[in-house]
Structures are given as C-alpha cells and as structure tokens.
Amino acid sequence: xxxxxxxxxxxFARGEALVSKSKISFLGDVDAKSGVIVDRKSDIYGESVAxxxxxxxxxxxxxxxxxxLPQLKKNGVAPLAIINERTEVIIAVGAIIAExxxxxxxxxxxxxxxxxxxxxxxxxxEGWIEVE
Amino acid sequence: xxxxxxxxxLLESPNEGIRxxxxxxxxxxxxxxxxxxxxxxxxxxxxxxxxxxxxxxLEWLESLDVKVTVDSFLNPAGFDLERWKEMGIEExxxxxxxRIIRAFERMGVKLTLxxxxxxxxxxxxxxxxxxxxxxxxxxxxxxxxxxxxxxxGITALAAAVxxxxxxxxxxxxxxxxxxxxxxxKGENFALAGLELGKALKEGEIPLxxxxxxxxxxxxKLFGAALASTSSCxxxxxxxxxxxxxxxxxxxxxxxxxxxxxxxxxxxLIAIGCPHVSKRELEKIYELLKKYGRVKRNLWIFTSxxxxxxxxxxxxxxxxxxxxVFSDTCMVVSPASEKFxxxxxxxxxxxxxLPKLRKVNATFASxxxxxxxxxxxx
Numbered sequence: 001x002x003x004x005x006x007x008x009x010x011x012f013a014r015g016e017a018l019v020s021k022s023k024i025s026f027l028g029d030v031d032a033k034s035g036v037i038v039d040r041k042s043d044i045y046g047e048s049v050a051x052x053x054x055x056x057x058x059x060x061x062x063x064x065x066x067x068x069l070p071q072l073k074k075n076g077v078a079p080l081a082i083i084n085e086r087t088e089v090i091i092a093v094g095a096i097i098a099e100x101x102x103x104x105x106x107x108x109x110x111x112x113x114x115x116x117x118x119x120x121x122x123x124x125x126e127g128w129i130e131v132e
Numbered sequence: 133x134x135x136x137x138x139x140x141x142l143l144e145s146p147n148e149g150i151r152x153x154x155x156x157x158x159x160x161x162x163x164x165x166x167x168x169x170x171x172x173x174x175x176x177x178x179x180x181x182x183x184x185x186x187x188x189x190l191e192w193l194e195s196l197d198v199k200v201t202v203d204s205f206l207n208p209a210g211f212d213l214e215r216w217k218e219m220g221i222e223e224x225x226x227x228x229x230x231r232i233i234r235a236f237e238r239m240g241v242k243l244t245l246x247x248x249x250x251x252x253x254x255x256x257x258x259x260x261x262x263x264x265x266x267x268x269x270x271x272x273x274x275x276x277x278x279x280x281x282x283x284x285g286i287t288a289l290a291a292a293v294x295x296x297x298x299x300x301x302x303x304x305x306x307x308x309x310x311x312x313x314x315x316x317k318g319e320n321f322a323l324a325g326l327e328l329g330k331a332l333k334e335g336e337i338p339l340x341x342x343x344x345x346x347x348x349x350x351x352k353l354f355g356a357a358l359a360s361t362s363s364c365x366x367x368x369x370x371x372x373x374x375x376x377x378x379x380x381x382x383x384x385x386x387x388x389x390x391x392x393x394x395x396x397x398x399x400l401i402a403i404g405c406p407h408v409s410k411r412e413l414e415k416i417y418e419l420l421k422k423y424g425r426v427k428r429n430l431w432i433f434t435s436x437x438x439x440x441x442x443x444x445x446x447x448x449x450x451x452x453x454x455x456v457f458s459d460t461c462m463v464v465s466p467a468s469e470k471f472x473x474x475x476x477x478x479x480x481x482x483x484x485l486p487k488l489r490k491v492n493a494t495f496a497s498x499x500x501x502x503x504x505x506x507x508x509x
Contacts, residue, residue, distance in 0.1 A: 008159050032188065063284035064179065067188035074191070092159045093286050097152055097192060 004107045005083070007127040008092050011101030013081035014121040017114055018052035020044040025061025026068035026094060035077030044116075050077035053120045055110060058084055059091035069094030081122035083110060083129060103129060133161040133298070134168045142294065149198035153290035160287055161298030170260055170299045174203040175292035176249050177241060178264035179285025181210045181464035182229040184488070189285075190228060193235040200292040204241040205249040207265050207285075208407075208433075209233060210465050212457040213245070219457065219467040241292065245459035246435035248352075248407040250276060257374055260303055262291030266365070267356035267406045267480060273366040275351055277374035279303045282365045302366055309379040310339035310368050318390030320497060321346050322353040322479035326391035329361030339368045339382060346372070349412055356406050357479025393482055393495045398475035401505040402462035403498065404433025405478035412498070413438070413445050416454070419502035426453030429471070430505035433461040454505070463488060477501045 022042045024030065029039035035050035049072070059065065069091075072078035082095055087104040095102035101124035114120065114131060121130040135143075135158070142154040157169060179185045210229045211221040237243060244252055247265045250272060255261070257277035263269045264283040272278040281301040283291065291297040301307055312332070318324040321342065328338060338358075346354065351369065358364055368376040403416065416432060432449065436458040439446055446456045462468045463481050468489045476482055477498045485493035496504060 006162070008162065009155070063286070064185055064189065066284065066286055067185060067192055070192050071188040087163065089160055089163060089284060089287065092163060093156050093284065096155045096159055097286070 001113070002128050002130045003110070004128050005103035006105045007103055007124040008087055009095035009100060009102035010125045011081070011099060012123050012125060013053065013101050014119065015051060015053050015080040017055055017116055017118045017120045018044060018047060018049060018079075019055040019111065019114055019116045021057065021111060023058050023060040024056050025059065025065050026091070027062045027065035030068060030072070032068050032071045033075055033077070035072055035075070048077065049079045052079050053081045053083065053122055054079035055083040055114055058086055059088045061090070063090050065090045066094040066097070069098035069100060073098040073100065081124065083120070083122060085110070103127060133158060133166050139169060147197065149196045150293060153198060153293040156287060156290040157294055157296065157298055161300065164298060164300040166298035166300040168299050169294070169296040170303060171295060172202055172262045172291055172297050173259045174205065174249070174253070174255075174261055175200065175288050176205045176207065176261070176263035176265055176268055177236070177285055177288045177292065178207040180207045180232060180236070180245070182225065182232055183210050183464060183466050185232070185285070190232050193232060196235070196239065198239055198293045200240045201295040202292060203253065204292040205244040205246070205252070206236055206241050207247055208245050208460045208464050211460050211467065213459045215457060218455070219465065220470060221467060225466065239293075244435065244437070246407050246437075247461070248409070248435055251407070251409060251435060252437050260297065262288050262297040264288040266359040267352070269365050270355040270359040270367065271352055273302055273308070274355055274368065274373050275348070282359075282363065308366060308375060309337065310382050311336045311384070312338050313382050313385040314338040314340045315385070315387045316340060316342050317387055320390055321350050322357045322477065323390035323393070323495065324388055325354040325357030326361050326479040326483060328388045329358045329364060330391070331386060331388055332362045332364055334363060336364065337366050337368070338364070339370065339376060341370050349409060352406055353478060357483070360480040360483040391479065394492065396473035396492050396494045398428065398473045398494060398504055400429045400431060400462075400468065400471040400473075401475045401501050402431045402433070402468065402481065403477055403501055405461050405463055405476065405481035407438070407461065408432060408434045410438055410442055413442050413449070415498060416502060417445055417449050419499055420449060420452045420454065420506070423503050423506040426505045427508050428505050430454040430502070431462065432456045434458060475501055475504055
C-alpha cells in the first residue's frame with residue numbers, strides 16, 4: 001500500500017518500523033552514543049532508534065536537539081528515516097543536516113496501519129511511504 | 133512555497149553547506165505555510181555557549197564551509213574572552229568554546245557575543261530580521277517595531293548564509309495584532325513578565341497596560357522574562373510601543389501579578405540578563421556610591437562594545453569591587469555553577485539559572501541587588 005506524504009528532508013530508505021505515540025526531544029530523551037530512548041515516560045523506553053524507520057507524532061523541547069541527529073548519524077545509530085504525523089522545526093532541521101529522509105502529514109493515520117516491526121519504505125524525495 | 137530561479141539554483145549548489153541552508157529555509161517555510169522568502173537586514177545567531185550546544189553543536193558548526201551574506205551577530209559564549217581565568221574557567225572547556233567561536237568567525241559572523249545587538253547597530257521599524265535570542269527577538273518586535281520570528285540558532289545561521297528568511301508569522305503585519313489585553317498589577321515588571329508568560333496561551337500577543345511608566349530597560353527586562361516562560365515573541369504596551377495603535381483593542385482581558393520566587397542568601401549577585409545598557413551601568417555606579425564597597429561577588433554582564441565605550445565608568449565600578457564581564461552572562465557560563473545562591477534582577481535569569489546551571493536563584497530589584505552586594509556575609 002502506497003501512502004502519500006509530504007517530503008521534508010529528501011532521501012530514500014527501507015527498514016523496520018519503530019512506532020511511538022510519544023513526542024520526542026532528541027536532547028535528553030535519546031542517548032546520542034547508543035541511540036537508545038532513555039526517557040522513562042516514552043512508550044518505546046529502552047528501545048534503540050538505530051537503523052529503524054522511526055515513526056512518532058512530532059518533536060518537542062530544546063532547539064539544541066537538532067544537533068543530536070547528526071551526532072547519532074556520526075555514531076552510526078541514527079534512524080534510517082523518520083515519519084512524523086506533523087513535523088516541527090527542531091526535528092525537520094536536524095533531519096536535513098543529518099541527511100535522514102523525513103516525511104510528514106501522511107494521508108492516512110499511520111498509527112492505525114503501522115506497528116513496530118513492520119517493513120516500511122520511505123521515499124521523501126517523491127513524498128510517499130509504503131508498508132509491506 | 134514559491135522560489136525564484138536563483139533560490140532554486142541554491143538547492144542544487146555544489147557547496148553542501150549552502151544547499152543545506154537553503155533546504156532548511158524551505159523546510160521551515162513549508163512547515164509554517166510561508167508563501168515565499170524575503171530578504172533580511174541582519175541575523176542574530178544563538179547556540180554559542182559550549183555548555184548549551186555541547187559536542188554535537190561544535191562538530192556540526194566545524195563541518196560547515198559557508199559564509200554569511202548579511203550582517204550577522206553572535207549571542208554570548210561561556211566566558212569573558214579576556215578574563216576567563218578570573219571566572220574560574222578550565223582550559224579544556226575554554227578550548228572547546230574557542231573552537232565554536234572560530235567556526236562562526238570563519239563564516240564571517242561578527243563576534244559581538246551579546247544578547248543585545250540592538251545596542252550595537254541601529255535597527256529600524258519594519259526591518260525584516262532573522263534573530264534567534266528570545267529576549268532580543270521580543271525587544272526588536274515590540275520596542276523597535278522591527279519584524280522577526282523567534283529563530284533557532286541553526287535557522288538563523290541558514291538565514292544569514294542565504295540572506296533571506298521564510299515570510300510567515302511576525303513578518304506579516306496582520307499577525308502582529310494583540311489578542312489579549314493585560315493589566316499589570318505588580319510593582320516589578322520583570323516578575324510580572326514571568327507570570328504573564330505562564331498565563332498566555334500559545335500564539336497569543338498581549339497588549340499591556342502598566343500601572344506606571346516603565347523605563348526602556350524595564351521594558352527590556354519585562355520582555356526577556358515574558359519570552360522565557362512562553363513562546364511569546366511580541367507584546368504591545370499602551371502609549372509606549374510603536375505599533376500599539378495599529379490594531380483594535382482585544383476584548384479578552386486578564387490581570388497579572390508578580391511571579392513568586394524562592395529566597396536564599398546570595399554568594400553571587402549577577403546583573404546583566406539581558407546585557408546592561410550604558411544607563412544601567414551608570415545606575416549601578418550611582419547605587420554603589422550610595423551603599424559603599426562590594427563585600428560579596430557582584431558580577432555585571434554587558435557587551436564588549438558598551439564596556440569599551442564606558443571604560444571610565446567600568447573602572448570606577450571595579451574600583452568599588454564590582455566585576456564587569458563581557459562576551460558571556462550568568463545564564464550561559466558554567467562559572468555560575470560553583471555558587472550556592474545567585475541573586476538576579478532578571479526574570480529570565482531567575483527562570484533559567486536553576487534549569488541550565490543547576491543553581492539556586494533568587495530575585496531583587498536592581499537597587500536591592502546592589503545593596504545586597506555591599507552587605508557582609
């Protein structure tokens with residue numbers, strides 16, 4: 001099933017989804033060395049975002065969080081791609097500088113059709129996602 | 133968003149840094165529904181202190197090979213570049229901070245290291261800007277009538293490189309209309325600013341009625357406090373600010389009193405969040421003459437330019453035991469962390485010191501701050 005979405009940070013990736021309904025602040029909620037979610041209130045606490053298609057509603061918190069995305073990339077533990085319900089500046093800019101494909105505003109509610117472990121393709125250059 | 137041919141070319145630039153900066157502006161424009169980019173007069177870039185942006189920020193800034201194309205100012209860093217030893221800054225920290233400053237210098241950013249760029253260069257009403265420091269943003273919009281959204285350090289840098297910013301939010305006149313009428317009850321407007329920020333809903337712009345006429349410096353402290361407890365980036369003040377008459381008076385009305393705060397006996401009294409003006413330096417000197425020599429740590433923060441212009445005044449304040457530092461402030465410098473209780477006359481510093489520097493903070497008026505500094509422990 002191909003779902004249209006808005007491409008925010010260009011690129012293409014295919015991988016396993018990690019789905020969270022919590023907003024994420026990359027400064028503080030994610031360990032930059034390991035990519036593990038350290039925010040105890042998160043519904044994916046203890047999981048690693050490394051090499052996953054990370055699906056979450058939006059970002060929150062300090063704008064310094066932007067810089068954590070390229071750091072994750074450098075440490076080899078960045079997500080393969082990001083799908084947001086509606087993205088915001090901290091995450092969008094972080095994805096652009098880290099060259100992580102990011103789409104938002106998918107035409108259907110992704111939380112209803114996607115669960116962690118599903119294989120997803122994200123094409124942020126053309127603006128679509130595909131769930132296998 | 134509409135892009136000109138020249139702007140589209142920048143998205144294909146062989147320089148990766150320029151391409152990224154343009155992609156950032158387009159993404160931000162799309163997120164906020166901007167119709168186009170507009171040219172800016174200046175940019176002001178935050179995220180300078182190593183204590184705040186850390187290794188992640190440092191690495192990214194050093195990786196960039198770009199030059200700014202408009203006047204660009206830099207926010208304060210983690211210490212006074214000349215008097216870092218007196219502030220107790222460690223060599224390893226200093227090296228990291230200097231790498232950040234050098235990275236900005238290579239890009240052509242002016243090393244103003246101040247949160248008050250409006251004391252350095254003339255900013256005019258209706259100028260479009262891309263400023264990041266929240267207290268400078270609210271000052272420019274409210275007190276000068278210039279137009280800027282609250283940028284992040286990176287979006288301000290991207291705007292500085294391209295010379296443009298997405299046209300949305302406070303760049304558009306009709307988005308600058310007040311949405312709520314606010315009556316200030318308290319005596320201290322910095323504390324009232326903190327409280328107002330907590331009371332405002334997202335996106336609201338207050339039209340403020342003060343109970344007496346505030347000085348320009350009081351308005352500065354009020355705005356800085358307001359912007360520290362909310363995302364509010366503009367206020368109007370009846371009879372005081374340049375655009376207050378341009379819109380209808382909002383129907384919704386609220387009253388705001390002073391914010392409450394913890395009390396502690398200060399081992400550091402810190403003034404200059406935002407950086408003090410010449411008038412504030414004069415006032416501090418007058419108060420020191422009235423109350424006598426400094427017996428506790430009294431640190432005053434200002435821009436290097438104001439410090440150089442007021443060198444006599446600074447010398448006299450220092451002869452009485454105060455220290456006047458530049459390039460930094462109590463909120464962004466790790467130097468504040470070694471104290472038990474920091475007394476401030478700034479609502480913004482009162483809000484941020486416990487969060488960012490993990491120290492207790494207490495509040496007093498400027499006069500009370502100076503008086504406390506002259507008391508025995």
